[in-house]
Amino acid sequence: MKPLIVQVVSSLQVGGAERVALELAARLPRERYRSELLCAGPEDSGRNLFENPLEAEAARRSVPVRRIALPGIRDATARGEVQAYLREHEVRLVHVHNRPTDWQVVALARLVGVRGLYTRHLPYRDVSRRQRMAYVAAARLAKAVVAVSEPVRTHLLREELTPASKIRVIPNGIDLGKFTLKNDEERTRIRGKLGISENAFVWICAARLAEQKGHKYLLDAFAQLAEDSARTLLLAGDGPLEGALEAQAEKLGISAQVHFLGARTDVPALLGAADAYVCSSHSEGHPLSVLEALAMNLPVVAPRLSPITAVGADAFIEYFGPEQKGWAARHDPAELAQAMATVERRKTYAENARAFVESRYGIERMIDAHTQLYAEILGR
Incomplete structure (x- = not known):
């Protein structure tokens, strides 16, 4: 046997x-x-x-x-x-x-x-x-x-x-077969199902709503950018902080622009509807969600944590904050917002990111x- x-x-x-x-x-x-x-x-x-x-x-x-x-x-x-x-x-x-x-x-x-x-x-x-x-x-x-x-x-x-x-x-x-690049028609269809306009700049973070993932700082940073009502943040994941984060978004006045999607099994489709990915983690081991975003040729904003920089994808990642080798005790929302604004100004996808992931992390x-x-x- x-x-x-x-x-x-x-x-x-x-x-x-x-x-x-x-x-x-x-x-x-x-x-x-x-x-x-x-x-x-x-x-x-x-x-x-x-x-x-x-x-x-x-x-x-x-x-x-x-x-x-x-x-x-x-x-x-x-x-x-x-x-x-x-x-x-x-x-x-x-x-x-x-x-x-x-x-x-x-x-x-x-x-x-x-x-x-x-x-x-x-x-x-x-x-x-x-x-x-x-x-x-x-x-x-x-x-x-x-x-x-x-x-x-x-x-x-x-x-x-x-x-x-x-x-x-x-x-x-990464199973690259699950992360197929979307054409404009598919992208529009997915956004329509989410109630998002085609002109919106869409950020996505796919992570459990727990302390390790640092969503508190992400919401604070997004609030600094959210004067443009077309800007949208998708949060794919559930967890113990869901209620507190929803209350925080309401208090910051950004609840209409932040979509709490819960646990999802269609993350590749959600990535296909987004313009950029943001990671606000305090700690990572090997950032699967970042690699999945890169597999969809999305630019990424991420903290300068050693497990993320060790991936070797600096050409496709806009880092914020100081180098951290372990647990980053806190993030500066202003630094995170600045990194997100930098990516938005570029308005370009991370070309060749998928090929990079395939060569190292298939x-x-x-x-x-x-x-x-x-x-x-x-x-x-």
Whole structure:
């Protein structure tokens, strides 16, 4: 029987780590491996994180999805369910993509003789002493730790004390087949569905509405530009700050120009309707959303975070703020607004950006690198 490799996430939200996990589960060579997606996480704030469009996409792509409530490793029932699943399905390898599920599942898997690894998708600012010790232990138990960029590798070495011998740098990849360039007719049609005029300059940010993504500063910056009523900002994503951000937009007097679109599975179409992309994150590991925008030949405004500058796309990105190697504590809305205004004045698309992404960050590279890593681990 072919080995079963399970990608583990803590929710099925539309996020970068979750999308990578689904792509791996769907694209691993089926002549060599069987794949499943395990959602092992808690129910949060009364909202069932298991209910999400990603599950429907997994079904369309013939990826089985399992669910186990895992509120924490101290929950004996949850521990038993995870370990029973691993034994009964004869899982050979687990690959975990979120914290703290990563160290918890790797430890539980090790106890029943299942090999494990985890991916660090971004550097964290809040690694406590207790967490550091948990990851020191997890790295010893794991067969490998994947870092999505060199800055994340540095974070693993310095903050989580991960042995260099365990780290493998594998950048996340883009499925360029999903990001097809739009002609004028398609662009007009998409804008019409969103209620946006053809003459509007449309900014888009596709990111979870959470503190890490810095939407507060983006709204403050957009308010400085919003005297032109034709200017529009699309926010694709949901999250815990949605209500607060909607209230902020109302207070700033820009609610008519800011479209809160919620979690979307049609981000490529939304990018096709936009003129430029803006990222206001405090921290990134490997900026998938920026690469997706570049794949649509959109110019990008982004903070000067080391994981973003490390992408090597300076020709297509207008940076703002000072160089930051970890978590950017705050952004200056005036600097962000100035960068956005600079892009608007150019009124040109980022020609050749798509070719750049294809040459370095195509999804095939990511799948091939993981396939090789899995073969090495299972062969040990």
